[in-house]
Amino acid sequence: MTINKAACIGGGVIGAGWIARLVLNGIDVTVFDPDPEAGRKVGEVMENARRAYRQMSPGGLPEEGRISHAATLAEAVTDADFIQESVPERPDLKHRVLAEIDAHAQKDALVGSSTSGIKPTDMASAMTRHPERLVVGHPFNPVYLLPLVEVVGGEKTSAVFIDRAKALYASIGMKPVVVRKEIEAFVGDRLLEAMWREALWLIKDGICTVGELDDIMRYSFGLRWAQMGMFQVYRIAGGEAGMRHFMAQFGPCLAWPWTKLTDVPEFNEELVDLIATQSDEQSGAYSIRELEHIRDDNLVAILGALGKHDGGRGWGAGELHNEYVRRFSQPDDDR
Amino acid sequence: MTINKAACIGGGVIGAGWIARLVLNGIDVTVFDPDPEAGRKVGEVMENARRAYRQMSPGGLPEEGRISHAATLAEAVTDADFIQESVPERPDLKHRVLAEIDAHAQKDALVGSSTSGIKPTDMASAMTRHPERLVVGHPFNPVYLLPLVEVVGGEKTSAVFIDRAKALYASIGMKPVVVRKEIEAFVGDRLLEAMWREALWLIKDGICTVGELDDIMRYSFGLRWAQMGMFQVYRIAGGEAGMRHFMAQFGPCLAWPWTKLTDVPEFNEELVDLIATQSDEQSGAYSIRELEHIRDDNLVAILGALGKHDGGRGWGAGELHNEYVRRFSQPDDDR
Numbered sequence: 001m002t003i004n005k006a007a008c009i010g011g012g013v014i015g016a017g018w019i020a021r022l023v024l025n026g027i028d029v030t031v032f033d034p035d036p037e038a039g040r041k042v043g044e045v046m047e048n049a050r051r052a053y054r055q056m057s058p059g060g061l062p063e064e065g066r067i068s069h070a071a072t073l074a075e076a077v078t079d080a081d082f083i084q085e086s087v088p089e090r091p092d093l094k095h096r097v098l099a100e101i102d103a104h105a106q107k108d109a110l111v112g113s114s115t116s117g118i119k120p121t122d123m124a125s126a127m128t129r130h131p132e133r134l135v136v137g138h139p140f141n142p143v144y145l146l147p148l149v150e151v152v153g154g155e156k157t158s159a160v161f162i163d164r165a166k167a168l169y170a171s172i173g174m175k176p177v178v179v180r181k182e183i184e185a186f187v188g189d190r191l192l193e194a195m196w197r198e199a200l201w202l203i204k205d206g207i208c209t210v211g212e213l214d215d216i217m218r219y220s221f222g223l224r225w226a227q228m229g230m231f232q233v234y235r236i237a238g239g240e241a242g243m244r245h246f247m248a249q250f251g252p253c254l255a256w257p258w259t260k261l262t263d264v265p266e267f268n269e270e271l272v273d274l275i276a277t278q279s280d281e282q283s284g285a286y287s288i289r290e291l292e293h294i295r296d297d298n299l300v301a302i303l304g305a306l307g308k309h310d311g312g313r314g315w316g317a318g319e320l321h322n323e324y325v326r327r328f329s330q331p332d333d334d335r
Numbered sequence: 336m337t338i339n340k341a342a343c344i345g346g347g348v349i350g351a352g353w354i355a356r357l358v359l360n361g362i363d364v365t366v367f368d369p370d371p372e373a374g375r376k377v378g379e380v381m382e383n384a385r386r387a388y389r390q391m392s393p394g395g396l397p398e399e400g401r402i403s404h405a406a407t408l409a410e411a412v413t414d415a416d417f418i419q420e421s422v423p424e425r426p427d428l429k430h431r432v433l434a435e436i437d438a439h440a441q442k443d444a445l446v447g448s449s450t451s452g453i454k455p456t457d458m459a460s461a462m463t464r465h466p467e468r469l470v471v472g473h474p475f476n477p478v479y480l481l482p483l484v485e486v487v488g489g490e491k492t493s494a495v496f497i498d499r500a501k502a503l504y505a506s507i508g509m510k511p512v513v514v515r516k517e518i519e520a521f522v523g524d525r526l527l528e529a530m531w532r533e534a535l536w537l538i539k540d541g542i543c544t545v546g547e548l549d550d551i552m553r554y555s556f557g558l559r560w561a562q563m564g565m566f567q568v569y570r571i572a573g574g575e576a577g578m579r580h581f582m583a584q585f586g587p588c589l590a591w592p593w594t595k596l597t598d599v600p601e602f603n604e605e606l607v608d609l610i611a612t613q614s615d616e617q618s619g620a621y622s623i624r625e626l627e628h629i630r631d632d633n634l635v636a637i638l639g640a641l642g643k644h645d646g647g648r649g650w651g652a653g654e655l656h657n658e659y660v661r662r663f664s665q666p667d668d669d670r
Contacts (some may be wrong), residue, residue, distance in 0.1 A: 220481050315629060
């Protein structure tokens with residue numbers, strides 16, 4: 001199952017990332033974003049994405065899909081079989097946009113929402129015609145490189161559209177993981193939020209700076225998690241005795257005062273200042289564009305490195321990466 | 336400043352990782368571990384480490400240091416200038432071991448503790464002679480590959496020994512980060528604990544399996560964190576508007592019900608069973624030894640990939656990795 005014609009509603013960082021992934025997979029995309037700067041912003045993300053894909057496929061890239069900007073949302077979605085919504089994270093706005101998509105889209109078009117945390121059942125309440133086709137399809141930035149998409153259905157989502165979502169996201173090189181029960185923030189952002197809160201405490205309390213905290217992550221467990229998640233890592237840490245041993249050893253720590261669990265740091269001007277200032281010290285020497293290039297170069301290199309595992313079979317994201325890259329080196333008519 | 340003679344107290348997964356790193360850097364190590372299996376266990380970790388280092392330095396490795404097993408702790412530490420303690424995480428045991436190290440070690444020997452969370456001031460209370468030389472030197476598994484070491488001083492630790500710790504850890508290819516204030520679990524394990532608790536809830540509540548959770552990590556933010564920490568990643572997510580914009584956008588989410596913050600999952604038999612069973616489903620096809628090899632191959636590949644950044648200058652852990660690997664390809668007398 002492949003995407004014939006895509007519509008992207010919202011052309012911010014995430015929306016533009018979707019557009020780039022789709023277009024580089026040869027799919028025509030119609031964009032609706034009322035921001036007069038949307039065309040420029042999408043163009044900038046496209047440049048980053050082309051730059052990264054050229055590194056992945058030095059032999060050249062297949063013909064790109066076309067990007068067109070629609071004057072109205074209705075015009076953008078009307079002939080699309082895949083619609084991805086990436087508007088800002090405000091429930092009222094999500095409702096308004098999804099109601100309009102629902103009113104104008106073909107009834108068998110998949111409607112994916114990029115929300116990081118709003119439940120699909122809540123969002124589907126705005127769709128009176130065909131709520132069964134709404135899924136959360138939550139990606140990670142940069143969408144054109146990171147393969148994960150969390151697929152979450154709501155009470156009204158049909159199994160047919162969950163399956164379709166898995167197939168369509170996979171068809172553009174992604175790794176769909178279906179979340180089994182609908183909760184706010186799903187799985188990825190639950191984990192990120194937990195760590196982010198703890199990080200804010202560490203900065204606020206002066207235990208470390210943002211640069212030091214980042215170094216602590218990227219010289220240690222960050223390297224582990226590019227290839228194995230925490231449970232597999234801990235299984236190894238348990239040694240021959242395995243997971244049970246690990247949990248027996250570290251389980252009791254849960255009750256120790258090792259996190260500031262029961263409280264949330266006040267998000268005041270002072271904390272924002274502290275973090276913004278330290279962030280400037282850490283990264284101020286680079287423009288955001290330069291940082292994006294560094295990030296993308298490293299992601300392509302890491303995916304490539306993981307792809308070399310086991311004589312080129314690849315491991316985890318590297319195995320998927322190999323398949324994805326192979327596709328680009330095939331003549332267009334084979335795809 | 337380099338290490339002439341090292342003593343490692345404890346030869347478990349972490350202790351053996353230290354031994355491997357030291358020995359592969361040409362340093363003689365005396366080990367004390369009352370476990371009759373210690374020799375075998377250390378030998379197995381050494382095999383893994385040699386395997387990984389051969390991949391890093393295909394041109395061959397310099398001469399290894401010698402490993403000797405001491406019959407008593409006193410014998411192990413008496414002529415060492417670098418002592419690393421890696422005994423199980425029990426305060427009473429740490430106290431007993433550190434008191435004995437203190438009684439027998441040279442007064443200017445650095446005493447590093449591998450504890451994941453106990454405060455150095457607490458541990459130093461057991462040292463009546465020279466508590467000023469105790470630092471936490473908290474590494475990450477596998478110690479022979481992951482460069483980070485969190486350096487934490489207590490109330491009695493002298494600045495001289497903090498500096499010495501930084502120099503000595505750096506001399507064996509590590510990235511020392513000094514934690515500014517002493518708190519339980521320091522920085523790395525605070526972050527890990529926060530995410531681990533949230534993960535336990537997600538498994539317990541049936542939102543996902545351990546395999547799905549691991550996939551969600553390693554196909555998305557895990558790939559990001561191998562090269563940039565969360566603050567630098569979020570700076571980029573903020574786009575041209577930067578860190579302030581990012582925080583304005585996502586700050587309010589902190590107050591949303593996006594984590595199970597205020598509670599800790601009960602660590603009962605049922606939860607242990609659930610996780611152990613799912614872990615078997617995820618990884619049961621591999622032995623722990625195979626998983627270690629896969630992990631190490633991937634870590635070497637990722638470090639190598641990050642080392643290629645910017646025409647071979649390297650980025651983050653990759654830059655450090657380049658320096659480290661260069662050392663191995665030099666003749667012994669240059670080191």
